[in-house]
Amino acid sequence: MKTRIRTAALAFLGLSLAYYLWASLTSTSLLPWVGGHMALPMIAITLVPMAFAFTGDSILSALTGTNSSEFRDGLMGLGTVRSVGHTGVTLNDQPQVRIDFQVEGADGQIFPAYAKMIVPLTELSLLRPGVVLPVRYLPDRTDRVEVDLSGDASAAQEAMNAAMIRKGVTTPAKLDIARRGIAAQAVVRALAVPGEIRDGHSRLDLTLVVTRPDGTSFETRTEKFLPPASVAQVQVGRIVQVHYLPENEREVVISLPVNT
Structure with missing residues (x-):
């Protein structure tokens, strides 16, 4: 779309200038370069920069709600x-x-x-x-x-998962639990910071009390690597969203938003 609009604008400019030159050179008036035939080139000279401005990738994306064809x-x-x-x-x-x-x-x-x-x-x-x-x-x-x-x-999400696996802050097994596991709520009962850091993410050892869908609960321990800005979300007493597999309640995965 961007290329077609810009090409059409430039073609209109070229044809307008050609018409202006032809009309001026063939005119028999005393002022052959001045007259109504000036209108088209003036319009074209105004439209061309507007066409280029409004077909910028960010403008087109804002108008169409999609990425440019290039990306x-x-x-x-x-x-x-x-x-x-x-x-x-x-x-x-x-x-x-x-x-x-x-x-x-x-x-x-x-x-x-x-x-x-x-x-x-x-x-x-x-x-x-x-x-x-x-x-x-x-x-x-x-x-x-x-x-x-x-x-x-x-x-x-796939790009995020692959990046977290590369950095060592999660594993394919934990991602599988997050994908297939039962969603539940848990309360943070205890928190320890052993001091291990991976790619700017600190390791936190958490003790959780998880409430099953039927209202019963169980206690388990898990580790999670978090950036400093997210540590406040897992302080003692906080309620967090988790996933777990009924056949293995010892493995619990905490779900936290990426941008906090």
């Missing part, structure tokens, strides 16, 4: 926000921002990248350093990415 089938990565700044462009009073990311690619490679997107004012405060967002990137050009707008939660 739509790009690889899924995880982008951690490093900084956010205004570009000075707005669309319907909504600002365009530049987001600088540290991206972890599908193969575990870490690289810096940026994205530009239109963000509603009500959501601007959610874009803060440390927030993790799914992004689409091109392996042969990693300097620029787009925040994933596909709504494919499963692909984003």
